[in-house]
Amino acid sequence: MHVIVDLCVIPLGVGLSVSKYVAACERVLQEAGLKTHLHAYGTNVEGEWDAVFAAVKRCHEVVHGLGAPRISTTLRVGTRTDRHQTMDDKIRSVEKKLHAAADNDG
Numbered sequence: 001m002h003v004i005v006d007l008c009v010i011p012l013g014v015g016l017s018v019s020k021y022v023a024a025c026e027r028v029l030q031e032a033g034l035k036t037h038l039h040a041y042g043t044n045v046e047g048e049w050d051a052v053f054a055a056v057k058r059c060h061e062v063v064h065g066l067g068a069p070r071i072s073t074t075l076r077v078g079t080r081t082d083r084h085q086t087m088d089d090k091i092r093s094v095e096k097k098l099h100a101a102a103d104n105d106g
Contacts, residue, residue, distance in 0.1 A: 002085075004090075
C-alpha cells in the first residue's frame with residue numbers, strides 16, 4: 001500500500017539543538033530509497049507502507065544510538081485506494097487552484 005506520511009522525530013534529553021539527529025534520520029530515509037521533502041518542522045515521506053514504517057523504526061534506532069535517551073515522534077499518515085497520488089500531485093493540485101483563482105481575480 002502506498003503511503004504519504006508527515007514525520008517529526010524529536011529527541012529528548014539532548015540539549016537545545018537537534019539538527020544532528022534530524023540529519024541522521026534524513027540519511028536513514030534517503031538510504032531506504034524513499035521520496036522525502038524536508039520542511040521546517042518535519043519531513044514528508046512517501047513510499048510503500050512497510051518500507052516507510054521500517055525507516056521510521058530505523059530512525060528511532062539511529063537517534064537512540066547517537067545518545068538520545070528519549071524520542072517523541074509525531075506521525076500523520078495518509079493512504080487512498082481510489083487512485084495513486086504522490087506528494088507532488090497533491091502540491092500541483094493546490095497550486096493549480098491558486099493560479100486559477102489569481103487568473104479570475106485579474
